[in-house]
Amino acid sequence: MRHGHLFxxxxxxxxxxxxxxxxxxxxxxxxxxxxxxxxxxxxxxxxFVVARDTTTEEPRLNAALLSKTIKYYQTxxxxxxxIIISKETIKDPSx
Numbered sequence: 001m002r003h004g005h006l007f008x009x010x011x012x013x014x015x016x017x018x019x020x021x022x023x024x025x026x027x028x029x030x031x032x033x034x035x036x037x038x039x040x041x042x043x044x045x046x047x048f049v050v051a052r053d054t055t056t057e058e059p060r061l062n063a064a065l066l067s068k069t070i071k072y073y074q075t076x077x078x079x080x081x082x083i084i085i086s087k088e089t090i091k092d093p094s095x
Contacts, residue, residue, distance in 0.1 A: 041047035 038047065
């Protein structure tokens with residue numbers, strides 16, 4: 001291969017497209033191989049291993065917090081209804 005000539009006898013657009021295609025094709029193959037490797041490792045359980053939770057305690061319901069939360073939202077709903085029902089007239093500040 002002579003100096004300055006790529007992929008044969010030309011250095012024009014054909015050679016440029018051949019180089020671009022070669023890089024894209026080899027990049028695609030590399031990405032596919034890495035993806036296949038990660039898939040196989042995850043499938044075998046060797047990659048992204050998560051420690052298992054060993055506690056056997058059942059989650060408990062905090063009744064005090066639940067009733068406080070319910071009361072809060074009931075108060076919000078009654079305040080909203082009071083605002084909707086009230087016919088407060090608002091003075092126009094431009095007058």
